[in-house]
Amino acid sequence: MPKKLTSRSEDYSKWYNELVVRADLAENSAVRGCMIIKPYGYAIWEKMKEELDKKFKATGHQNAYFPLFVPKSLFEAEEKNAEGFAKECAVVTHYRLKNNPDEAGKLMVDPEAKLEEELVVRPTSEAIIWNTYKNWIQSYRDLPILINQWANVVRWEMRTRLFLRTAEFLWQEGHTAHATEQEAQDETLLINNLYADFVENFMAIPVIKGVKTESERFAGAVDTHCIEALMQDGKALQAGTSHFLGQNFAKAFDVKFATSEGGLDHVWATSWGVSTRLMGALIMTHSDDHGLVLPPKLAPIQVVIVPIYKGKEQLEAIGQVAQKIKKQLLNAGVSVKFDDRDNVKPGFKFNDYELKGVPLRIAIGPKDLEKGQVEVARRDTLTKSFIPQSELIDHITTTLADMQDTLFENAIRFRDEHITPVDDFTAFQRVLEEKGGFIAAHWDGTKATEEAIKKTTKATIRCIPYDAQAEEGKCVFSGQPSTQRVLFAKAY
Amino acid sequence: MPKKLTSRSEDYSKWYNELVVRADLAENSAVRGCMIIKPYGYAIWEKMKEELDKKFKATGHQNAYFPLFVPKSLFEAEEKNAEGFAKECAVVTHYRLKNNPDEAGKLMVDPEAKLEEELVVRPTSEAIIWNTYKNWIQSYRDLPILINQWANVVRWEMRTRLFLRTAEFLWQEGHTAHATEQEAQDETLLINNLYADFVENFMAIPVIKGVKTESERFAGAVDTHCIEALMQDGKALQAGTSHFLGQNFAKAFDVKFATSEGGLDHVWATSWGVSTRLMGALIMTHSDDHGLVLPPKLAPIQVVIVPIYKGKEQLEAIGQVAQKIKKQLLNAGVSVKFDDRDNVKPGFKFNDYELKGVPLRIAIGPKDLEKGQVEVARRDTLTKSFIPQSELIDHITTTLADMQDTLFENAIRFRDEHITPVDDFTAFQRVLEEKGGFIAAHWDGTKATEEAIKKTTKATIRCIPYDAQAEEGKCVFSGQPSTQRVLFAKAY
Numbered sequence: 001m002p003k004k005l006t007s008r009s010e011d012y013s014k015w016y017n018e019l020v021v022r023a024d025l026a027e028n029s030a031v032r033g034c035m036i037i038k039p040y041g042y043a044i045w046e047k048m049k050e051e052l053d054k055k056f057k058a059t060g061h062q063n064a065y066f067p068l069f070v071p072k073s074l075f076e077a078e079e080k081n082a083e084g085f086a087k088e089c090a091v092v093t094h095y096r097l098k099n100n101p102d103e104a105g106k107l108m109v110d111p112e113a114k115l116e117e118e119l120v121v122r123p124t125s126e127a128i129i130w131n132t133y134k135n136w137i138q139s140y141r142d143l144p145i146l147i148n149q150w151a152n153v154v155r156w157e158m159r160t161r162l163f164l165r166t167a168e169f170l171w172q173e174g175h176t177a178h179a180t181e182q183e184a185q186d187e188t189l190l191i192n193n194l195y196a197d198f199v200e201n202f203m204a205i206p207v208i209k210g211v212k213t214e215s216e217r218f219a220g221a222v223d224t225h226c227i228e229a230l231m232q233d234g235k236a237l238q239a240g241t242s243h244f245l246g247q248n249f250a251k252a253f254d255v256k257f258a259t260s261e262g263g264l265d266h267v268w269a270t271s272w273g274v275s276t277r278l279m280g281a282l283i284m285t286h287s288d289d290h291g292l293v294l295p296p297k298l299a300p301i302q303v304v305i306v307p308i309y310k311g312k313e314q315l316e317a318i319g320q321v322a323q324k325i326k327k328q329l330l331n332a333g334v335s336v337k338f339d340d341r342d343n344v345k346p347g348f349k350f351n352d353y354e355l356k357g358v359p360l361r362i363a364i365g366p367k368d369l370e371k372g373q374v375e376v377a378r379r380d381t382l383t384k385s386f387i388p389q390s391e392l393i394d395h396i397t398t399t400l401a402d403m404q405d406t407l408f409e410n411a412i413r414f415r416d417e418h419i420t421p422v423d424d425f426t427a428f429q430r431v432l433e434e435k436g437g438f439i440a441a442h443w444d445g446t447k448a449t450e451e452a453i454k455k456t457t458k459a460t461i462r463c464i465p466y467d468a469q470a471e472e473g474k475c476v477f478s479g480q481p482s483t484q485r486v487l488f489a490k491a492y
Numbered sequence: 493m494p495k496k497l498t499s500r501s502e503d504y505s506k507w508y509n510e511l512v513v514r515a516d517l518a519e520n521s522a523v524r525g526c527m528i529i530k531p532y533g534y535a536i537w538e539k540m541k542e543e544l545d546k547k548f549k550a551t552g553h554q555n556a557y558f559p560l561f562v563p564k565s566l567f568e569a570e571e572k573n574a575e576g577f578a579k580e581c582a583v584v585t586h587y588r589l590k591n592n593p594d595e596a597g598k599l600m601v602d603p604e605a606k607l608e609e610e611l612v613v614r615p616t617s618e619a620i621i622w623n624t625y626k627n628w629i630q631s632y633r634d635l636p637i638l639i640n641q642w643a644n645v646v647r648w649e650m651r652t653r654l655f656l657r658t659a660e661f662l663w664q665e666g667h668t669a670h671a672t673e674q675e676a677q678d679e680t681l682l683i684n685n686l687y688a689d690f691v692e693n694f695m696a697i698p699v700i701k702g703v704k705t706e707s708e709r710f711a712g713a714v715d716t717h718c719i720e721a722l723m724q725d726g727k728a729l730q731a732g733t734s735h736f737l738g739q740n741f742a743k744a745f746d747v748k749f750a751t752s753e754g755g756l757d758h759v760w761a762t763s764w765g766v767s768t769r770l771m772g773a774l775i776m777t778h779s780d781d782h783g784l785v786l787p788p789k790l791a792p793i794q795v796v797i798v799p800i801y802k803g804k805e806q807l808e809a810i811g812q813v814a815q816k817i818k819k820q821l822l823n824a825g826v827s828v829k830f831d832d833r834d835n836v837k838p839g840f841k842f843n844d845y846e847l848k849g850v851p852l853r854i855a856i857g858p859k860d861l862e863k864g865q866v867e868v869a870r871r872d873t874l875t876k877s878f879i880p881q882s883e884l885i886d887h888i889t890t891t892l893a894d895m896q897d898t899l900f901e902n903a904i905r906f907r908d909e910h911i912t913p914v915d916d917f918t919a920f921q922r923v924l925e926e927k928g929g930f931i932a933a934h935w936d937g938t939k940a941t942e943e944a945i946k947k948t949t950k951a952t953i954r955c956i957p958y959d960a961q962a963e964e965g966k967c968v969f970s971g972q973p974s975t976q977r978v979l980f981a982k983a984y
Binding site: 087090118154 | 521522528531535555557563566567568574578581582583584586590597601610612624648660
């Protein structure tokens with residue numbers, strides 16, 4: 001039997017790292033901070049991509065592709081964006097290697113092949129895209145532009161963790177251009193709601209929709225909307241952001257359009273994105289000490305069938321029934337794998353599929369054949385039951401739907417239990433240390449207070465929730481008046 | 493009316509460049525040699541991706557993702573691969589920019605942030621992938637590995653052309669590992685045949701399947717199989733390659749496995765890819781002086797409906813019929829757009845959809861309403877006919893299928909007319925200059941002759957076709973004996 005996973009209570013961080021690797025989701029590569037997304041992990045990401053892409057297209061967006069590289073000078077155009085992104089980045093300075101004359105078989109940078117202007121590997125694409133939109137937009141007739149891009153980006157992070165923070169990651173970035181402020185604001189909200197809908201109803205992860213404070217805002221945005229999720233260890237995770245960019249990029253890149261009233265105005269903009277980071281959120285919302293737990297909607301394999309047998313004859317008899325069940329399940333739209341490998345024992349397979357979070361496991365032995373039944377094990381509850389073959393397909397489809405709901409409900413319950421209203425700073429610190437989760441507290445609205453709280457506790461304001469109630473109160477730190485509570489948490 | 497396209501007879505190269513930009517497929521960016529794939533062009537690429545991805549999965553392949561960067565030292569491992577690829581490439585040397593103290597608002601490379609080892613932006617991923625497979629493969633039980641990756645790659649090309657040769661391009665690269673030579677050979681062939689099937693039956697581009705000569709082989713391969721297409725100007729275009737890598741990469745990265753017989757052997761490998769270059773092949777196979785011509789299977793819009801009207805009342809009456817037709821077509825699985833823009837004339841729309849290669853155009857005017865008919869214009873033949881509304885859906889689906897076939901047949905006819913058997917070098921040069929296309933000629937099998945012919949005529953050996961007949965002859969250049977003809981051509 002392979003070694004057990006480190007348990008969550010023992011070391012949450014270690015549990016996460018082990019799980020990612022042992023469930024075959026991803027691993028570190030020879031390149032510092034860059035991960036390899038393995039086929040099983042990538043299949044989950046593909047399901048997420050496919051669903052999101054459908055949603056983007058259904059709301060009128062189109063995909064396109066912009067260059068990987070951004071010339072340094074384009075980054076300089078939008079000062080805050082440059083400040084936020086152009087700093088920790090991969091910089092291409094040369095375009096050729098040559099044989100090292102001093103060492104046979106070794107390569108060296110060719111000093112003759114220095115670029116006139118350095119190229120930054122995109123950490124985000126506002127600069128290159130707005131430099132392009134400039135040529136696409138003359139009149140209000142050219143608006144809106146609703147474009148999304150699926151791409152890789154690079155941010156030179158010092159401390160990296162698989163999926164959560166990697167130097168290179170995969171994401172989608174939407175970049176839209178509008179004739180009016182209102183339209184751009186509507187788009188920002190539309191997308192933040194679309195993200196919330198996707199993450200909640202497809203990934204079974206509950207989120208809080210809100211707006212970031214100035215210090216947590218995207219570099220170059222007027223407002224950053226976000227969805228915040230809560231992980232099992234009480235830390236928050238920003239699952240997606242949608243930025244209202246105002247006219248910042250249009251001004252930086254001089255993008256004006258002839259309005260329908262005959263005037264000339266700068267274009268209004270939004271940008272928005274989610275990334276492979278969502279894989280981290282997925283893992284840390286549902287999984288347990290046995291391994292990954294996957295909501296059925298994004299499980300690459302929803303059902304696995306494992307034969308329990310001695311000898312070829314039994315395997316053949318079981319195989320016939322298994323193939324029949326497999327066919328029926330495929331017809332019912334359920335993805336299914338029949339694992340008849342003969343070099344590993346059923347117990348090994350059970351463990352492996354538990355580790356990989358396959359939602360339902362069907363085991364069939366000789367006795368089950370006699371009784372016309374199979375054993376069905378459910379990954380989230382780890383419960384088993386015997387189901388007559390005649391009722392199996394119904395049972396499976398119903399159970400898969402139920403699992404999707406149950407996982408979401410459990411996550412909501414956990415999240416709701418971990419939103420704690422707090423009115424003084426001692427309680428704030430105690431709750432943060434002992435319980436974790438979101439702390440709903442009054443804040444005086446100043447950067448100074450936010451900074452001081454962060455410095456003292458490592459908690460940041462995750463968002464000002466859309467649904468925050470108007471409530472007179474005093475800032476938990478400064479005692480200054482406040483009109484609503486905001487959500488604090490330590491975060492990934 | 494917008495300016496007409498340059499005609500193909502006038503200047504083929506100019507026609508191509510204009511078409512790509514004016515049909516909204518792609519354009520050059522601020523980064524030398526990197527293109528922007530616009531939404532319309534990207535929608536075609538997406539259709540290609542989707543179809544190919546389906547075929548890869550149906551043959552047992554899985555997608556994964558490997559890092560964008562390859563450490564220089566990994567490239568050094570496979571000498572020929574390094575020779576072929578690590579030279580003209582984008583090299584990341586630093587990981588930070590900082591504010592330029594001498595110039596406010598400007599950024600500069602931070603000399604303190606120099607990487608210990610330079611990173612190459614992947615021109616192809618054999619090195620990083622085989623360095624990874626090394627850890628994945630211990631026993632024959634771990635084989636085969638059948639992985640594909642959709643990714644961007646960068647090759648620092650000096651002369652670039654949209655889609656055909658760009659510094660950054662999008663592609664898929666398959667990388668497989670096998671226990672036996674035979675299996676790897678079979679995989680190489682399977683994929684080359686898969687590519688041919690896709691390009692012929694989805695893109696309506698006929699190809700010749702064959703094997704490359706040593707000098708045209710992929711750097712690091714034992715054999716390169718390919719599919720070669722012929723463009724309208726008589727130049728060939730390599731549309732896809734599938735490489736049998738032997739044990740070269742396994743040896744370079746020391747990847748051994750325990751065989752089923754208890755021995756230890758190096759792993760056998762293949763790699764294969766097609767890229768956005770296929771967009772160039774698509775354009776140059778089917779299009780005409782009016783613009784793009786698209787096989788219906790990859791047209792983002794298969795049918796456009798244009799109303800011909802005066803005044804709101806007529807538009808409303810026509811709109812009702814148009815919406816009904818649109819709905820029926822969507823139900824029949826046909827993608828359709830109703831263009832009721834009121835700021836441009838029908839003639840402008842006609843031109844625009846011709847330029848963009850929309851296969852069928854339906855025009856509806858007041859007289860058509862009276863007669864219960866519509867006018868259907870077919871993009872490939874530019875013919876028009878009046879069709880009763882009652883027969884329309886059948887007519888459309890039949891015509892779309894017919895267009896797909898006709899485009900393929902026309903391209904086959906053109907290609908076959910442009911394979912010229914030639915037996916002496918004077919004729920070789922004359923045919924190449926006057927007629928172009930493939931020249932089927934005897935070759936003595938030496939690199940020296942191949943090189944001399946290339947130097948004299950710019951023609952290269954495109955491939956040794958799978959179906960080449962055994963035939964005694966004399967090399968067209970050296971007069972030395974030869975046993976079969978190979979295909980020469982100038983190529984993109």
